[in-house]
Amino acid sequence: MGVKNLWDILESCNKTLPLHRLQNKRVCIYLSCWMVQLQNVSKSHSCIKEKVYLKGLFHRLRAFIAVNCTIVFVTDGSIPAIKLSTYTRCLNSGSEVTQDDRNLQNVNSLQRNMGSEFSCMIKEAKVLGMALGIACLDGIEEAEA
Numbered sequence: 001m002g003v004k005n006l007w008d009i010l011e012s013c014n015k016t017l018p019l020h021r022l023q024n025k026r027v028c029i030y031l032s033c034w035m036v037q038l039q040n041v042s043k044s045h046s047c048i049k050e051k052v053y054l055k056g057l058f059h060r061l062r063a064f065i066a067v068n069c070t071i072v073f074v075t076d077g078s079i080p081a082i083k084l085s086t087y088t089r090c091l092n093s094g095s096e097v098t099q100d101d102r103n104l105q106n107v108n109s110l111q112r113n114m115g116s117e118f119s120c121m122i123k124e125a126k127v128l129g130m131a132l133g134i135a136c137l138d139g140i141e142e143a144e145a
Contacts, residue, residue, distance in 0.1 A: 019063060019064070019067055019069075020067055022064070022067060022069045023067040023068055023069065024067075024068050024069070025069055025070070026069075026070040026071075026072065027064065027069055027070070027071055027072070028072045028073075028074050028137075029071060029072070029073055029074065030074050030075075030143050030144070031073045031074065031075050031122060031125055031126070031129075031136075031143075032075065032076060032122065032143065034057065034060065034125075035053065035057070035118070035121050035122060035125055038052075038053040038056040038057055039053050039118070039121065041053070041056060051124070053121060053125075054124055054125065054128055057125055057128060058128060061128075061129070061132055061134065065132065071129070071134045071135075072134070072135045072136070072137060073125070073126060073129050073134055073135070073136040073137070074136075074137045074139065074143045075122060075126070075136060075137070075138050075139060075143055076139050076141070076142055076143045077138055077139040077140045077141050077142075077143075078140070078141050079141070080141040080142060
């Protein structure tokens, strides 16, 4: 997220709850965050091939379902215009601004790279979720919106 010191600002709202406190509640989960966490747990190439991240996701979902918690996945849509220059700089690994970067200033939003490894992981997670009866809301741009 692009808000500096956001977690410091939100620290006073930080609560850790036992899972049973979510019994019979509806919880929206930003799927990308969970997938990044699960991907980081299994960094080796063989773990990606074996889809260890999906096994981890299944066990997380199973725990929520066990307490009758209704889960809704929320995912990102297109990259909003306000973030395009930052996004392209990250992709270019800090290299100089290109003509393509300047042309992006006239674009309203940019479709995310749906063929990337991470996007494929998100798709697989959504398929798993749907198989378990979990709804998925796809954001028009940012999932938070």
